[in-house]
Every structure is written in structure tokens, then in C-alpha cells.
Amino acid sequence: MAFAMMCTVAFAQEKRVTLTQAGTLSSQIAAEEKLNITNLSITGPINGTDILFIREMAGAGKEENLSTTGKLTHLNLQAANLVNGGDSYFFVQKNGSKKGYNIAEDNLVDHYMFYGCDKLVNVTLPANTLKINNYAFFGCKSLASITIPASVDYLGDYAFAKCEALKKVEIPASVNNMGNAAFNSCTALETATFDKDCEITNIRRKTFEGCTALKTVKLPSTVESLGLRAFANCSSLSSFTLPASFIEKASDTFEDTPIKNYYVEDGIEGFAAVDGVLYNEDLSTLLLYPVARTDQSFTVPENVMAIGEQAFFGATNLKSVKLPSRLTNILELAFAKSAITEIEFPAELTSIDSEAFSNCRSLTKATFKGGISGIGAKAFSATRLKEVKFNEMNAVPELGRQTFFTLNRDLKFYVPDAKIEAFKQAIVSANASNEGRYEVLGLSATGISNVQNTDAAAEVSRFNAAGQRVSAPVRGLNIVKMANGKTVKTIAR
Incomplete structure (x- = not known):
């Protein structure tokens, strides 16, 4: 039949x-x-x-x-x-x-x-x-x-x-969910377009990773999150617009992707783009610098108080960054693998997180204008630091493991004369620098008078994140009121 x-x-x-x-x-x-x-x-x-x-x-x-x-x-x-x-x-x-x-x-x-x-x-x-x-x-x-x-x-x-x-893909309005790596390594893909009525909320991990020809992607306004490496290694993608519903991204969403400008859709909450740089809504945190820019210098706006995780990661053209006086925190990998040659930290800075400047192979000098509370593990590892200067040191900062494991053999630390021995001990205790490859000297050796600790800079009171008064540093956020009237936020780990 x-x-x-x-x-x-x-x-x-x-x-x-x-x-x-x-x-x-x-x-x-x-x-x-x-x-x-x-x-x-x-x-x-x-x-x-x-x-x-x-x-x-x-x-x-x-x-x-x-x-x-x-x-x-x-x-x-x-x-x-x-x-x-x-x-x-x-x-x-x-x-x-x-x-x-x-x-x-x-x-x-x-x-x-x-x-x-x-x-x-x-x-x-x-x-x-x-x-x-x-x-x-x-x-x-x-x-x-x-x-x-x-x-x-x-x-x-x-x-x-x-x-x-x-070469191109059009996602219809009916699609409301996509798995991981759906278009991973589509090396000829130039355009990815989502229907304007598509209600997908997540671009999951590795979705467009390795789409080296991708030039244009228009996400629906409903997208809330961008997953791990969702647009990593998209070597032709030079700009990106965050949709109106956007809430969060992974730290490596755009890793090895040469973004020159970030934009935000009208109606977005929690984020702002200024001159192609991405900030939180009140501009107090710099979230993402477009690392493919050819500019060799950048001045962080004065109102910024925090540099976000991986914010300048891989900015290989950037040699100089001027940090604002109000800056208090620099988060993980913030400047890692960038081309900066020296950096001056403002007096208000309280913490630098792990690997924040790791693999900055051109970095030779770092100066701390104030008394920083903590520097995380490997924060300056694999740099070529020759000189680290602490102009003020109310207390020896907490150092993480391998904080200053540099590529040089002649690293010199300059600290207030009264803090030399305590700083040496802190380095040894934390295994913070390569044994036998550093020297701790007093500021007097530089010809600069020591900035002595005074009662005006003494701690008056300390509070935890819930606003409860504590007598000693506690794990997490600490809010410290100083005798000079300043309030300092620190992170204890």
C-alpha cells in the first residue's frame, strides 16, 4: 500500500x-x-x-x-x-x-x-x-x-x-526563553535582532560568545540580566545599548569585546551613560569604561565614590587615570590588565579589593595620600611596581595574600617612619610581597616630612552596616566617624 x-x-x-x-x-x-x-x-x-x-x-x-x-x-x-x-x-x-x-x-x-x-x-x-x-x-x-x-x-x-x-538571526516575539550558548561561536553572525514584542528576560551565559563578526545586536526592552561571557570575544562589537528593564550583568559579560561606547534605553532605572561610560543612576559608581577606546588618559568624575568590578579591565590603551577625591572603594579586577603606568589614590580611599590592579604590566608607581584600611589579595600582583608610597598611615592597612607579588626585584615601600616595623610585620604575616625582593623605608628617606598621626585624625566611633555601634572592626561594612568630622566607610574581611 x-x-x-x-x-x-x-x-x-x-x-x-x-x-x-x-x-x-x-x-x-x-x-x-x-x-x-x-x-x-x-x-x-x-x-x-x-x-x-x-x-x-x-x-x-x-x-x-x-x-x-x-x-x-x-x-x-x-x-x-x-x-x-x-x-x-x-x-x-x-x-x-x-x-x-x-x-x-x-x-x-x-x-x-x-x-x-x-x-x-x-x-x-x-x-x-x-x-x-x-x-x-x-x-x-x-x-x-x-x-x-x-x-x-x-x-x-x-x-x-x-x-x-x-550571518543573521531574527528572534520572533514568541521566544520567551533561551538556554546557554545558543549562538556561541557563530563566527559569521553579523546581526542579531529580537522582535520588538519579544519578552525574553535573560541573555544567558555564553549566548553570543565568540561571535567575532557580530556588529549589531538589538535586545528587547524586557531583558533584565546579561550572563557570564554572554558577549565575550565579540571582536567586531563596538557599542552596546542596555535595555530599559536592565538590572544586572556578570563581571565578564563583555570580556575581550572592544566596546567603545555604552548607551542606555530611555526609561532605564538604576543606570546612566555619560560620554559612553556606564555608571549607576546617581553617578556615584563607575561600572564600565569602554576599554576599546584609544584615549590614553581618563579623569573619573568627582562625584564617583566607587570603581566597579572589572570597570577598566583590559583597557590596554589607557596609561593614566585621575581618581576623584571622594573615591572610597575600588572593587575586584577594576583596573586589571590595563596599561596604566602610575596611580595616585585619594585620601578618602578605604579599600582596594583583590586583583584590582593585577597584571598591569606597565604600572611602576603607586601613591596613597591617605590611610587606607585594606588592600586585597593579589591587588598589585604581576605589576612592575618599583615604588609604593604611603603618605599617611593612621594604622597599618590589612594586606591580603600576595598583594604586592610584583615582577620587579627592587620594590621599595615608603611609610611614615613610626610605622616601618609594623608594616614590615604586616607584609610577612600576610605573605604580601616576594621575600627578599622588597625594602621598607621611612618617608624621611624621600626628603618628604612624615605626615604624623594627630588627634584630629583619630577614630571617634565605629558602626556596623545595621547602624549598631561596635568597639572593633567587624566583618563587612564599617562606618567610622573621625575626630576631624569625616565619616569613612571601610570593608573588613
Whole structure:
């Protein structure tokens, strides 16, 4: 009994097939045709058995390392229906055994369905597709065009990863969730556009990582968070606009991506962009400096009190930064791998977090104008510091492990004469500097008079983050009132 009728167009390389029963595609295409057809259109139901047949037509097999000489480049499934059942179309080695995949539910482009079909150039999916699951098109290296149907609400992990010929993608309004790395390493992808009515809220980790041709991405206004390395190593992406609902990003969202300007959508809360630099809403924290700028110097605005995590990370053109007098905190990796040559810290600065200046290979001099409370682990590691000067030191700062493990062998610390021994002990206790490669000297050795501690700079009272008075430093935020009228915030670890 015939389960299908077939219409063959003028050229043998093209085929149109109408099926009435799933699993019968192989009976409608002759063995001698199977590996020579370049264009295939299917109407009717197809299951896992048919998908395996299509994979073989497209040069792939049922395991990652199996291939055929199939020539299928254009696959039109718009009028097809994906249905549950049939044989497994792909096997993956897991925990010492092979796991087979077929279509688990109707209307799913399911896990690994077209994995490694590197002959496919164009695919049109069934109009009623609901989800495109994990690794569905992973490694389809020739895939240049894909239309995501307006019925799809989910794109799975690595769904289109390593589709190295894909130049543009349009995400329909129906998509409300995307997995990790959905378009990771799509090296030809230039444009990613989300429908204006799309309500997706998260761009998850590694979604566009390694999309080295990506120049334009327009996120929907509903996006609230950007995940780990979501846009890392996008070497052609020079500007980025934060959507109106944006709340947070990971510290390495844009790592190794040459952003020159950040912008914010109208209506955004909690953030502001000034001259392409990203701040929090009241401009008290500098969050992101566009590290691809060619400017060699930058003056942080006077109202800034904190430099955010990785704010200047990898700013390889930036040689000089002037910090504001109100600055109190510099967070983790804030200036790591930048090109600054020397830095002067204002008197109000209370803490520098771990690795804040690590791998600043051109940094040779650091000067502290005031009495800093703490410097985190590896804060100045792998720098070329020759001189660190503390013009004031009410108390010896708490030093983290390997804080000053530098690349030089002749690092000199200058501290108030009365603090020399205490500072030496602090370095030894914390293993803060390379043994035998540093020297602690008094400020008098520089010809500068010591700035002595006075009652005017003494601590009067101390409070924890809840506003409760404490008699000694407590873990976390400490609010210290000084005799000179100043209030200083410090972080104790």
C-alpha cells in the first residue's frame, strides 16, 4: 500500500515528497537518489526514522564521527509535522554507554536533531514548531540561513552554536526563553535582532560568545540580566545599548569585546551613560569604561565614590587615570590588565579589593595620600611596581595574600617612619610581597616630612552596616566617624 505520493521536479537533485505516514521517507526516495539530492521539500508527518534518513542525505550519520557523501543543502520542512516516535536519529556517549535521541514530543526540533549536518545551507522549519532544543543545529558549519517560526517559545543550550556560516538571526516575539550558548561561536553572525514584542528576560551565559563578526545586536526592552561571557570575544562589537528593564550583568559579560561606547534605553532605572561610560543612576559608581577606546588618559568624575568590578579591565590603551577625591572603594579586577603606568589614590580611599590592579604590566608607581584600611589579595600582583608610597598611615592597612607579588626585584615601600616595623610585620604575616625582593623605608628617606598621626585624625566611633555601634572592626561594612568630622566607610574581611 502506498503511504506517500511523490512529485519530482525537473532536476534529479531536487525532490518534493508528500507523506501520509511518519517513518516512510526512505520508501519514497530511491537508494541511488538518496545521496545526490541537494534540495528536499517534505509535506506531512515525519518522525525519528525520517530524521535519520535526512541526516544521512545531509552528510551526517547517527553518531558524531559517522558521515556520508550526501549532498543535501536545502531542506524545506515548512509543511511537515514533527511527530513523536520512530527510531533514534542520533547517539551520544554518556557515562560509558550510548544514549539515543528521537523526537520526544510532537512539534519539537529535538536534541541533536541536525547536529553536525555540515552540508545544510538553508533550513525552513515546520510552521508549528514549538521548541528548538539543545544542540539541535550544533556544528552545522554551512548553515547560512534559518527561519525560526513564530510559534517557537524556546531555544535550547547550544542550539545554533558553531553555525559558522550563519550571518543573521531574527528572534520572533514568541521566544520567551533561551538556554546557554545558543549562538556561541557563530563566527559569521553579523546581526542579531529580537522582535520588538519579544519578552525574553535573560541573555544567558555564553549566548553570543565568540561571535567575532557580530556588529549589531538589538535586545528587547524586557531583558533584565546579561550572563557570564554572554558577549565575550565579540571582536567586531563596538557599542552596546542596555535595555530599559536592565538590572544586572556578570563581571565578564563583555570580556575581550572592544566596546567603545555604552548607551542606555530611555526609561532605564538604576543606570546612566555619560560620554559612553556606564555608571549607576546617581553617578556615584563607575561600572564600565569602554576599554576599546584609544584615549590614553581618563579623569573619573568627582562625584564617583566607587570603581566597579572589572570597570577598566583590559583597557590596554589607557596609561593614566585621575581618581576623584571622594573615591572610597575600588572593587575586584577594576583596573586589571590595563596599561596604566602610575596611580595616585585619594585620601578618602578605604579599600582596594583583590586583583584590582593585577597584571598591569606597565604600572611602576603607586601613591596613597591617605590611610587606607585594606588592600586585597593579589591587588598589585604581576605589576612592575618599583615604588609604593604611603603618605599617611593612621594604622597599618590589612594586606591580603600576595598583594604586592610584583615582577620587579627592587620594590621599595615608603611609610611614615613610626610605622616601618609594623608594616614590615604586616607584609610577612600576610605573605604580601616576594621575600627578599622588597625594602621598607621611612618617608624621611624621600626628603618628604612624615605626615604624623594627630588627634584630629583619630577614630571617634565605629558602626556596623545595621547602624549598631561596635568597639572593633567587624566583618563587612564599617562606618567610622573621625575626630576631624569625616565619616569613612571601610570593608573588613
